[in-house]
Amino acid sequence: MHKRVVITGIGGICGLGTNAPAIWNEMRAGRSAIGQIDNPLLHDLKVKVGCEIKAMPDHGIGHKQTVSMDRFSLLAAIAAREAMQQAGLASDEATTYRMGTVVGVGVCGWEAIEENYRAILIDGKNRAGIFTVPKVMPSAAAGQVSMVLGLRGPVFGVTSACSSSNHAFASAVDQIRLGRADVMVAGGTDAPLVWGILKGWEALRVLAPDTCRPFSADRQGLSLGEGAGMAVLETYEHAMARGADILAEIAGAGLSADASDIVAPTVEGPTAAMRACLADAGLNPEDVDYLNAHGTGTKANDQIETAAIKRVFGDHAYKLSVSSTKSMHAHCLGASGGLEMIACVMAIREGIVPPTANFRQADPDCDLDVTPNVARERKVRAAISNGFAFGGTNAVVAFKSV
Numbered sequence: 001m002h003k004r005v006v007i008t009g010i011g012g013i014c015g016l017g018t019n020a021p022a023i024w025n026e027m028r029a030g031r032s033a034i035g036q037i038d039n040p041l042l043h044d045l046k047v048k049v050g051c052e053i054k055a056m057p058d059h060g061i062g063h064k065q066t067v068s069m070d071r072f073s074l075l076a077a078i079a080a081r082e083a084m085q086q087a088g089l090a091s092d093e094a095t096t097y098r099m100g101t102v103v104g105v106g107v108c109g110w111e112a113i114e115e116n117y118r119a120i121l122i123d124g125k126n127r128a129g130i131f132t133v134p135k136v137m138p139s140a141a142a143g144q145v146s147m148v149l150g151l152r153g154p155v156f157g158v159t160s161a162c163s164s165s166n167h168a169f170a171s172a173v174d175q176i177r178l179g180r181a182d183v184m185v186a187g188g189t190d191a192p193l194v195w196g197i198l199k200g201w202e203a204l205r206v207l208a209p210d211t212c213r214p215f216s217a218d219r220q221g222l223s224l225g226e227g228a229g230m231a232v233l234e235t236y237e238h239a240m241a242r243g244a245d246i247l248a249e250i251a252g253a254g255l256s257a258d259a260s261d262i263v264a265p266t267v268e269g270p271t272a273a274m275r276a277c278l279a280d281a282g283l284n285p286e287d288v289d290y291l292n293a294h295g296t297g298t299k300a301n302d303q304i305e306t307a308a309i310k311r312v313f314g315d316h317a318y319k320l321s322v323s324s325t326k327s328m329h330a331h332c333l334g335a336s337g338g339l340e341m342i343a344c345v346m347a348i349r350e351g352i353v354p355p356t357a358n359f360r361q362a363d364p365d366c367d368l369d370v371t372p373n374v375a376r377e378r379k380v381r382a383a384i385s386n387g388f389a390f391g392g393t394n395a396v397v398a399f400k401s402v
Helices: 020-029 071-087 110-122 132-136 140-149 161-177 195-204 236-241 268-281 299-318 333-350
Strands: 005-014 049-051 099-105 155-158 183-190 227-235 248-257 290-292 321-323 382-388 393-400
Touching: 005 020, 005 071, 005 161, 005 236, 005 333, 020 071, 020 333, 071 099, 071 140, 071 183, 071 227, 071 333, 099 140, 099 161, 099 333, 110 132, 110 195, 132 140, 140 155, 140 183, 155 161, 161 183, 161 227, 161 248, 161 333, 161 382, 161 393, 183 333, 227 236, 227 333, 248 268, 248 333, 268 299, 268 382, 268 393, 290 333, 299 382, 333 382, 333 393
Parallel strands: 099 155, 099 183, 290 321, 290 382
Antiparallel strands: 005 227, 005 248, 183 227, 248 393, 382 393
């Protein structure tokens, strides 16, 4: 019998807001934060639309630490600290080796890479910044979170492009179930709004010129965003023993790969991951009330995801509330699943399904209830969150009420 793993704290930062309550408030209101990116360094771009954090909060992390952090690490640390504060946990000598963190990252410290290329190739400097290597490594976010919070248990990064957060949640649950930790801080982060990455995405021809319209017949692609979303996970017994307020349970996870094409999705891979997730969680299709879709807003993704949902849920697919919150916080790559976890947990807590914003016209190929533009009140007993990525790496996580 699996140990039950529950969520006792959540934290987040993205274009919608600089903490989880603010993010949820905007999601519930169906307000999209996607718009023109202000950064003056982003010259010569065909598409300058995205979802950026307009003003960083006063985070109180000291200069001695921030000087060695790239933006993606700082976002992770801010979200992780918020989650730990809500959980009412702090590490001490007795617990520090029983607490860890897994942070999913889709890209890496591109801000530092770009700064160094500019300095060396444009400004003619003869050496890179001293903290370049520790800033850039994809595992830096996990290491920095461990330092901010004093976590000395299992600490590592995971990376699987756009499903990195969900792989992080699955990995963190495994650490707890294997007895390697009592508490894990898990989620994802990314800060991809830098010139080199945006030029790369531009070349793929998948960026929407105006905004992200998942499942809408006139959708034109995805929008990129920055952010982080983190949760504190612990066993049900551990949470009860300390009188914690339990927000939701992580009921299970399902992982699969398409093994077919580096960018084009298949129906079979996502179908297998959703089925594996339901089996791991001990859920029947009809037990699920809300599905947070991967919902990127590209023609292929939304159509294929709809077909996969129908295969897994059968007739119940039409009774599900489906939505893509990427319509509001954009596609934050490694952070997407972390932000979508906030949507799932709060949907369960409040009985409100956040909508798919920017929706304009129905698409016969995407004919599920995608909760267009306006949130819906309904009891959410269980929610699943889909993450399907380039490389065909799929990760689906199930949450349920306790």
